[in-house]
Structures are given as structure tokens and as C-alpha cells.
Amino acid sequence: xxxxxxxxxxxxxxxxxxNCLKLDGVEVIAVADxxxxxxxxxxxxxxxxxxxxxxxxxxxxxxxDTVVMSLPNFLHLEAIQLALEAGLDVxxxxxxxxxxxxCRKIVKLVEKSGRKFMVGHCMRFVDAVEKMKNALDKGSxxxxxxxxxxxxxxxxxxxxxxxxxxxxxxxxxxKSGGGALIDIGYHMIDxxxxxxxxxxxxxxxxxxxxxxxxxxGAIVMLSSSGSSAKGIINVGWYQKSTFPKYNFRVILxxxxxxxxSDDLVPRNLYFHALKEGSKNFLRRxxxxxxxxxxxxxxxxxxxxxxxxxxxxxSKDFDPLVSATDGLKTVEIIQEAYEKFRRESVx
Amino acid sequence: xxxxxxxxRTRYSLESIGSSISESLNLINFNLDSSIxxxxxxxxxxxxxxAATGQTTDPxxxxxxxxxxxxxxxxxxxxxxxxxxxxxMRTKYAFTVxxxxxxxxxxxxxxxxxxxxxxxxxxxxxxxxxxxxxxxQLLLNxxxxxxxxxxxxxxxxxxxxxxxxxxxxxxxxxxxxxxxYLDEAIVGINRLxxxxxxxxxxxxxxxxxxxxxxLIMAGVDPFSVDWVASQILGYxxxxxxxxxxxxxxxxxxxxxxxxxxxxxxxxxxNLQKPKFTSSTYWFNAQSWLLKVYCKMAxxxxxxxxxxx
Numbered sequence: 001x002x003x004x005x006x007x008x009x010x011x012x013x014x015x016x017x018x019n020c021l022k023l024d025g026v027e028v029i030a031v032a033d034x035x036x037x038x039x040x041x042x043x044x045x046x047x048x049x050x051x052x053x054x055x056x057x058x059x060x061x062x063x064x065d066t067v068v069m070s071l072p073n074f075l076h077l078e079a080i081q082l083a084l085e086a087g088l089d090v091x092x093x094x095x096x097x098x099x100x101x102x103c104r105k106i107v108k109l110v111e112k113s114g115r116k117f118m119v120g121h122c123m124r125f126v127d128a129v130e131k132m133k134n135a136l137d138k139g140s141x142x143x144x145x146x147x148x149x150x151x152x153x154x155x156x157x158x159x160x161x162x163x164x165x166x167x168x169x170x171x172x173x174x175k176s177g178g179g180a181l182i183d184i185g186y187h188m189i190d191x192x193x194x195x196x197x198x199x200x201x202x203x204x205x206x207x208x209x210x211x212x213x214x215x216x217g218a219i220v221m222l223s224s225s226g227s228s229a230k231g232i233i234n235v236g237w238y239q240k241s242t243f244p245k246y247n248f249r250v251i252l253x254x255x256x257x258x259x260x261s262d263d264l265v266p267r268n269l270y271f272h273a274l275k276e277g278s279k280n281f282l283r284r285x286x287x288x289x290x291x292x293x294x295x296x297x298x299x300x301x302x303x304x305x306x307x308x309x310x311x312x313x314s315k316d317f318d319p320l321v322s323a324t325d326g327l328k329t330v331e332i333i334q335e336a337y338e339k340f341r342r343e344s345v346x
Numbered sequence: 347x348x349x350x351x352x353x354x355r356t357r358y359s360l361e362s363i364g365s366s367i368s369e370s371l372n373l374i375n376f377n378l379d380s381s382i383x384x385x386x387x388x389x390x391x392x393x394x395x396x397a398a399t400g401q402t403t404d405p406x407x408x409x410x411x412x413x414x415x416x417x418x419x420x421x422x423x424x425x426x427x428x429x430x431x432x433x434x435m436r437t438k439y440a441f442t443v444x445x446x447x448x449x450x451x452x453x454x455x456x457x458x459x460x461x462x463x464x465x466x467x468x469x470x471x472x473x474x475x476x477x478x479x480x481x482x483q484l485l486l487n488x489x490x491x492x493x494x495x496x497x498x499x500x501x502x503x504x505x506x507x508x509x510x511x512x513x514x515x516x517x518x519x520x521x522x523x524x525x526x527y528l529d530e531a532i533v534g535i536n537r538l539x540x541x542x543x544x545x546x547x548x549x550x551x552x553x554x555x556x557x558x559x560x561l562i563m564a565g566v567d568p569f570s571v572d573w574v575a576s577q578i579l580g581y582x583x584x585x586x587x588x589x590x591x592x593x594x595x596x597x598x599x600x601x602x603x604x605x606x607x608x609x610x611x612x613x614x615x616n617l618q619k620p621k622f623t624s625s626t627y628w629f630n631a632q633s634w635l636l637k638v639y640c641k642m643a644x645x646x647x648x649x650x651x652x653x654x
Binding site: 018019022166171209212240280283290299 | 393394395396399401431432433434435436439442443445447448519522639642643644645646647648649650651652
């Protein structure tokens, strides 16, 4: 049994907690968050040890083996460092850290610790993306020439059915590391790396429609370092959208064909929910394990990434996403920021 | 109270908006003079979605009003553009994101967060409900309080326009607490806060989708404005619950409401009304089904979809 501490119980952290509770071989021992309401919720789902400060959770590190972290970006480095030094395996939400310097420190800390470490690059676990990667690897579309990846959403402006204001740290570049590019673009750039390998930035344009200190949109063009593949990344926080509508797509253009995620995601998410929900219901009746969140389609990837991470911990494999992946993604983002700034000045 | 509501067609340019505002006020015989020293303009900045989405008041309309007020009342009139924090919205960001900070700089007006004003707690009884409101005193003490709502539909109340924008003046940010009896709350706060003038931004109205309507509406009585707004949005005014409650409450009688300028039909034809009755049921049914399913299948509800 892997004993887990969940640090940070915001929207993502709470989702990770709920997923941990459904995973076989995982026991949630403790949680930490500054919100009393979140801690109360954790207690209501059976977590016995709750802490208002994650440092207190880490002081009791002998009771746990692994931490799952979903903290504001600017807290990642310190929390990861303390957890690794306490001898714990670490799963952290993206971005791995706010800048390249911090990411490099994390890579070194991970290497030194010898612990399992994974960054939450959940988009790699979306069913359509997995299918596209398999098809590409099998050569179905020939050699990859151009990849277009886009996601336009509400970003931090989205809120659930309980309205709550956006936390201030999102709009403080020192705390967030940036805006839409480091938030959503992080995933899109990681997907380009997933399909086409390492990359460099050819072009970068940031949008500031909202007049905030951080960008609310970005278009970045990438070139693969190891092939002729090019990438177009288009991300934004400026669109009013509500789940189940989700403005995300990947198109892989090869020299022998193309693949579009639009053809692979369910056409009707309500019908999909009904189908997957029925399947889970039957699984439950016959005593089989359900596929948590499969009815939501996109949210299932959060369960799958954690399942993969804990699998790696228990079977001693290397996770699909390493600290180096986190570093390389942030390197590209920083390069895009710097390129835009340089060209804006000129 | 004057029950006349003017409707004026406008184009999307500052010049056209300015002249439409002037025309709409002429049609309701609303005069401004140099005795007015302090003006508060309350747009609808309910969230961070800009005017093109039909959700928030277009800064161009506020610009037009500022120019008009300065022209009539003199250059030195004190103008504040005011909004209160809401459950999910913070004015400090809304003013920036929606272009009001830029407007304030250009026009030398003050942006004011009503939630930070001196708030006085007032109790109002509407029907069976005893409602407490935090009332910003600025709105009671200024010489001219101009309400500048949007013209849009809303699942909970069918329409949201003049009276609902006054609900947005409540100083307490977590206004979601009123949503269980929203219609009563709208009527209650309108008994405490009465704008001197309402100018509706109908440049882009929100029906099922945002629609370029090109309308400026004006009236001194928010009830009358909402009565006409309901008709434009495709609802029978007497079936809009908060208007019904307002009638019962004695706020206003619809008799005597008249329009001047363009006709309601001219604007009504362009709007597609959402089917809220069925969507409300569908929305509640979805929540119920989700809860039942997750309990029976032992599945997870993403926190995003969870209710309070």
C-alpha cells in the first residue's frame, strides 16, 4: 500500500485527492491546505490527518511514502525540495516551476534523491492524444511535418458551480511565471514534444487583450530539433466557455495523411457520459473495477496520469513524464517569452 | 414617476453613440444642468467577459455618457464610474480587463469599488422574505446616479437589465447568497436604491447568442425600462417574476408605460430567445443524475461540477 499525502486542495488538488481515493494500492494518509473548507471536505471523505500548512504534513513524512502536489506555481520549488529531502516520491502539478533556473534545480534535486518524480502532463493521457501517438508511431501518416495544437478557454477565469474569485497570484508574473502560455501553452508545447521530440522557438506573439501584467493569449511556432516537423501552438484565456464544451484540438499533418483529435473525441459528450456511466454501473454490479471519470472524457486523463505514477512507484518504473520533460517545456516557454520581448523592443 | 422609455437606433462609433444618448434623453425630456456637481455611473461589469460577448457594458457607452454629462453640467463635474465586487468578480480586475482603467485615464474620471464604500445595512421585507442589504452610501448622496445596464437574458430571472443592475450595487461581494430568492432581492434593493436615470447599452444584446442590436434605451424608471426590455427580449413582461413581485410590492404599475423613438418590434425581431424553462429542468436533472450515478457507481464528480 502506497501511503500518500495530498498537498494543496484547490480545484486540481481536490480532483487529485478524489482520484487517489479510487486508486488500488493507494491510501491517503494526510492532506494540507490553508482553506478550512477544503480540509473539512477532505475529512468528510475519510482523510484523518489534515494540516493547514504543508510543512506540518512533511514533518510527519515518516507516515507517508508519496506526495501529490497542486500548489500555486511559485510554491513548487520549495515544496518539491522539502518533499524530496524528506525521502518522498513526488507528483506535482504543472508547470514544474516558474522558470528555467528553478526547473534546473528541481532536476538536480530529483537526480540526487533517487525518488520517483512526475509532472502532471495530463494531456498525454487524453484518449484521443494516446490514439494519435500510437498511430504516428506506427507510421500511419508517414513522417510528421506540421502539428497544430490549440486550446482556447476561460483559463483562470473559469469557475465551477460555486462562484469564487480568481486568486491574485495568477496575475502576478513573479508568482505565476506568466499567463496563458505557461498555463495552457505548457500542455500544448509538451504535446508537441510528445509527438515531434525536442524543439526550438521560431516565432512568438503574445496577446494582452485583458490589459493584465500576464498574457491572455499566445501563438508560438516551433521547429523540432531532430526532424523537419514544425509546430503551431495557439492558446488563449479569452473565451467564455463552459464544460462540456472544450475548445481543444491537435492536428498531425504527415506526408502520408493526417490525424485530427476532432475525429477521435466523442461527438456528443452527453451520449458519451451515458454510455460510459452505464458501463461503470454494470462493472460495479458484477464487482469489476470502474474507470473513474471516464464519463467526462477529458477529466479521465487526471485519473490515468495518477494511476500511471503510482504504478511506476509500486513497480519501480520510470514515469512517462520526467523532471527533464518539465525543464525542457519551461525552457521552450521561456525562449518564447524572451523572443517576444526582444522582438517587441526592436 | 415618468414611465416613458425611449428607443434609439445607434451605430458602433463614439460619435453615433453620443448622439443617440443625447436623442434618447431628449425623447424622455431628461435635462441636465450645471447644478449637478457629482455623478455616479454604474455599468454592468458582472464578470470579465468584454462587451463583445453581450455580458458587460461597453466602455464606449460610458464614454458617450461622460462626454454628454460634461457638456451639460460643465467640465468640473465630479464623475465616478462605480461597480461592486461580486461572488466571482473583483472590480480591481474587471476595470482593467474590460477597458475601464484606460477610459478613466483618458477621461479623468474615478473608478470606484462600491464594496469599499461606507456600507449601511438595511432590511427590507419582500413577500415572505426579510432581506438584508449592504447599501453603498455614495449612490444615495450623489447628485445624479446613472444606471447603465446591459440588455440580456438570464436563466434565473429571464431578463436582466435595469433593476438587476441595481442588484449589482449591493456592497457585499458574495451576492450568490441571494440567488435562492433572487427575484425578491432584485425588488428589495430597488426599493432602497433608485437611480435618477437609466441608459441601457443595447449595442450588443445577449439572447441565445450575442446579437449586434444597435440600441440605446433610456428612462428614469427602472421598472418601465425593464418592462420594455422584456418585450424586446421576447418575454411577456407580466410573466417576468421580479416585475410581477414589483407590481405586487407597489413599486410600480405598468399602466402608462410608453415608448418613444423606434419601435420595440424593430429590435425584437433580431433576438433569438433561449428555451430557459426546459434548460433549467435539464440543468437540474443533469445535477441530480450525476449525483445518483456517482453514488451508485462509486465514481468521482470533478470539483468543477460540484454544487455547494
